[in-house]
Amino acid sequence: MLKTKNPQAARTQAQIMRALAGRSAIVTGSTSGIGLGIAQALAGQGANVVLNGFGPADQIETLRTEMSREHDVEVLYSGADMSRADKIAEMIDVASHAFGQVDILVNNAGIQHVSPIETFPPEKWDAVLAINLSAAFHATRAVFTGMKQRRWGRIVNVASAHGLIASPFKSAYVAAKHGIVGLTKVIALEGAEFGVTCNAVCPGYVWTPLVEKQIDDQAKAHNISRDEVVRNVLLAQQPNKRFATIEEMGALVSFLCGPAAQSITGTALPVDGGWTAH
Ligand code: NAD
Numbered sequence: 001m002l003k004t005k006n007p008q009a010a011r012t013q014a015q016i017m018r019a020l021a022g023r024s025a026i027v028t029g030s031t032s033g034i035g036l037g038i039a040q041a042l043a044g045q046g047a048n049v050v051l052n053g054f055g056p057a058d059q060i061e062t063l064r065t066e067m068s069r070e071h072d073v074e075v076l077y078s079g080a081d082m083s084r085a086d087k088i089a090e091m092i093d094v095a096s097h098a099f100g101q102v103d104i105l106v107n108n109a110g111i112q113h114v115s116p117i118e119t120f121p122p123e124k125w126d127a128v129l130a131i132n133l134s135a136a137f138h139a140t141r142a143v144f145t146g147m148k149q150r151r152w153g154r155i156v157n158v159a160s161a162h163g164l165i166a167s168p169f170k171s172a173y174v175a176a177k178h179g180i181v182g183l184t185k186v187i188a189l190e191g192a193e194f195g196v197t198c199n200a201v202c203p204g205y206v207w208t209p210l211v212e213k214q215i216d217d218q219a220k221a222h223n224i225s226r227d228e229v230v231r232n233v234l235l236a237q238q239p240n241k242r243f244a245t246i247e248e249m250g251a252l253v254s255f256l257c258g259p260a261a262q263s264i265t266g267t268a269l270p271v272d273g274g275w276t277a278h
Contacts (some may be wrong), residue, residue: 018046019258024099026050026091026143028082028135029109031060033208034158037246038106041254043071047104050095051077074099082109082135083127092142101150102143104257107136107180108158112210114169114217128172133179140187144196153196154257157184158249161204161272167237169221177202181268188266197265199256204272205234207243240273 020042030039031053043049051064060077068075076098080091095102110132113124136157147153162170163177180200187198205211211234218229235241252271255261270276 018044020104020254021046023103023257024048024050024095024101025104025106025257026078026095026102026139027052027106027108028139029053030106031055031063033210034203034206034246034249035106035108036063037248037250038108038156038158038253039075039250040067040071041247041250042104042106042257043067043073043075044250045254045258046071046073047257048074048099049076050091050098051075052080052082052091053109054079083130085134085138088135088138089142092139096146101146103147103150103152104154104156105139105143106156106158106253107139109135110158110210112170112173112214112217114214114221116169116221117171120171125172129176129179132173132176133183136180136183140183140198144187144191147196148191148194151195153191153194155184155187155191155196155198156253156256157181157198157200158253159184159200159202159268161202161270161275163200163202163268164270164276169218184268185266192265195262197256197262199261199264199266200268201249201252201256202268202270202272202276203244203249204238204270204275205243206246206249208246211243237278238273238275239277242273244271244273 025042025047027035027039029035030051039049064075064077078091080087157180159180160177162174163181166174184198184200215226215229218233
């Protein structure tokens with residue numbers, strides 16, 4: 001750590017040490033959970049950020065202004081629905097005009113539906129595939145030309161341990177997450193010579209509202225209590241027996257977007273306490 005007694009010099013050093021200063025990022029699904037942790041971490045490294053997702057307007061506005069003030073970066077909000085290609089294109093347009101370019105795209109927005117396959121509602125299948133997989137294709141398609149032209153870009157797809165292995169009752173989610181791991185590899189190959197990297201992160205269980213909701217759904221599917229779901233279903237496969245945090249996810253994505261990770265591309269990185277090591 002550099003030390004100085006001159007406050008002006010200290011500020012300059014702090015700015016230099018922010019690895020993503022001057023970059024601009026879109027993080028889909030960042031009004032809550034993992035996306036919010038990632039947006040905070042990227043802003044903490046100096047990136048301007050577009051927040052996206054749903055929620056009460058006043059809470060999102062507070063989030064936006066506090067993130068901007070805390071990290072001294074610009075933070076915008078787009079309420080674009082990631083199930084709609086036209087809205088995704090609009091969000092990228094707004095970000096490109098506001099910031100001049102999009103350097104970092106984090107495809108994180110996701111939903112879950114838990115049901116045996118015979119009774120899995122087809123409209124839920126369509127929604128899970130649209131938000132968890134197709135949105136990443138549409139968003140990447142819209143930012144890729146600019147990243148290649150500038151010869152710098154970072155795309156991080158938030159997949160899941162379910163991008164690498166399966167569990168019962170999650171047909172759409174597992175299909176979408178396996179799909180996004182494949183998409184990650186294709187984008188990595190197409191971007192490799194242009195300084196554009198693409199990686200997937202594959203969390204096991206992270207403590208977020210999406211997981212909290214699953215506890216109730218799994219309790220119904222297995223006909224057991226919430227405590228039993230946590231102990232015997234959710235963390236049953238996770239050897240370290242702890243939920244990861246959104247701060248850990250933010251730190252990892254921020255690393256993948258930074259200079260030390262420029263040769264890391266096409267990976268699907270498990271963050272699952274050893275789950276997929278079984
Ligand atoms: P979350 O429910 O806390 O947050 C999801 C975010 O996506 C919210 O901001 C929500 O508003 C937004 N969103 C949902 N539908 C949207 C839509 N149609 N358009 C735009 N935004 C939309 O969930 P989370 O747990 O933080 O999950 C984030 C990602 O991480 C998902 O892709 C999920 O599959 C993945 N993941 C989560 C876990 C976990 O344990 N929480 C584990 C593995 C992977």
